[in-house]
Amino acid sequence: MSQIVRVFISQVHSPLLDPLTLDQLRILAVVADTGSFSAAARQLGRVQSAISQSMRTLETALGTAIFDRAGKIPTLNDAGRVILADARRLIEGAGALKARAESINSDIEPELTLAVDAIFPVEVLAGSLKDLARQFPDLPVTLYTEGLSDAEQRLRDGTARLALYVPFGDVADNRDMEYLVRIPTVAVVAADHPLAAIEGPLGRDVLEREVQLVLTDRTSIADGLSGGIVSHRKWRFADLTTRLEFLLAGFGWCRRMPTHMVREHIASGRLKVLDLKEQSGPDLAIHIVYVRGRPPGRAGRWLIDHLRKELQDCVGCGEEMVESV
Template sequence: MDTTNLTAFLAIVDTGSFSEAGEKLFLTQPAVSKRIAALEEQLGTPVFDRIGRQVTLNEAGKALLPRARKMLELVHDTKLEIINLSGEVKGPLSIATSHHIGLRRLPDILKTFTRLFPDVKLDIRFVDSEASYEMLSRGEIELGIITLSPDSHPTIYSEKLWHDPLGFMAAKDHPLTRLKTVSTEQLSEYQAVLPGRNTFTYQVVQNLFDQEGLKLQTAMSTNYLETLRMLAAIGLAWCILPLTMQDDDLRVLNVELKGVKSPPSRELGYILHPKRTLSNAARAFIELLKQHKDNS
């Protein structure tokens, strides 16, 4: 079975359309359609139901889906094992990371890596940390350098690299900065700007408010922490950010949290799929990451 046809099939499943699958694979829509037609001819049955612009898997497509992923994973792992035998560090390396980590943690690491291994073709995808787990499960990336989930994932290996303390912050002229200590109840009286509800950071804040039965007022949300920082710095609302982002235009609030032994924080690190073969490039990147991890 032609792997290029299976790749097109999975791209349509993951994106939900022929045109977006084409963009993902750098192909025209007719080229994607041609590959699916060849796949369906080989199988002797359609794999999609096409109703208007909507594309959904039919029963044959649903049966093919897990097998297609396994076949492509086997081909990928076989190629990697053969390439790895040479000991050379080269070829593609697909990585997912968040904008914050990409801006604040990875520049020096990426600079060193590209200098040491110029034959590696890096494919860096800036996505929400939560999405990285799905991408890794689907085999779209080899590594994720992200905010680690507080919940364990039995099929994904994770390793902490950096402890990332968080702080409640507000502009210097915000009413909350006049208080020596701030309670969660006082925070609830003012609007906040926070990452989206599906993010680990938002869940940290929401859990604190839920414990006291308080309502969290959210003025707006975005997963770009630099944007949240700007919105808080101009006095629009309070926010919670990594302490490394605090500067003269933001004050860290002394928030008293009931029943909480330590201030809120995140753990940053990398994730990989333990059942998939890692390329030499991925192994080299992990070694470089470990050289830059926290000493604590």
């Protein structure tokens, strides 16, 4: 344990006022940076005697000498160099604390926690969060990417403040929702799969004989993204990425794959769009969900507005691409 930390711990139990101040630590850092008491005094706009007295008070508070005064100019000794490193961390922490308080006073969340459904376009999410970091550099962000119903669970247990997902069932009374984007989906199969060679439209009598790759949540209560199970043989997956890999490998067919995830594979000929007799149903509507009375703060609202703009370019052309295949 460092010397400066030991002093802080011991003084927690002291009835006296803490003689160690942030100003002393800042002066110590300036003395180290400028190389002398006199140079630090000039930079800080103080008299040299005040700098010298402040450093002696710091040594008294720490209970150890941190300067070697044998020469003409006091220099940091071994203990002083170790304590200087601790002091710089405390100064940095104090700056972060002040920035956090200023952010809170400006209606910026102390921390932004997001739970995002895995169907959300990851390139848009990553780009928007990168821009968010530039706009709000002191804002801590925690991101959870979840499967079906799990994003809602993060909101329910208080882990996340904002959740972006497709609400398949009834939303709790203490939730507020805002529509964000409609994700187009398409029925697809690998180009070398037997279904790819059959002219459509395909009915249940054909589809039910082949393996259907179904996305489900961990509790197996939500098959919303599968868009309806047709096949007698089905393989269930908890995440989209794994299901896509099995789809590309020809293990089965998918009824509702998010268009943005398969667009390039369709264009390259690795996947084929299936012409089905039964329509897959409406596209998937992602909503922003949060606890009523705790709406997004300034950073959260900035992120939502940014996502809306970026999503227009990523998702909006999905239907046109599929129709042209």
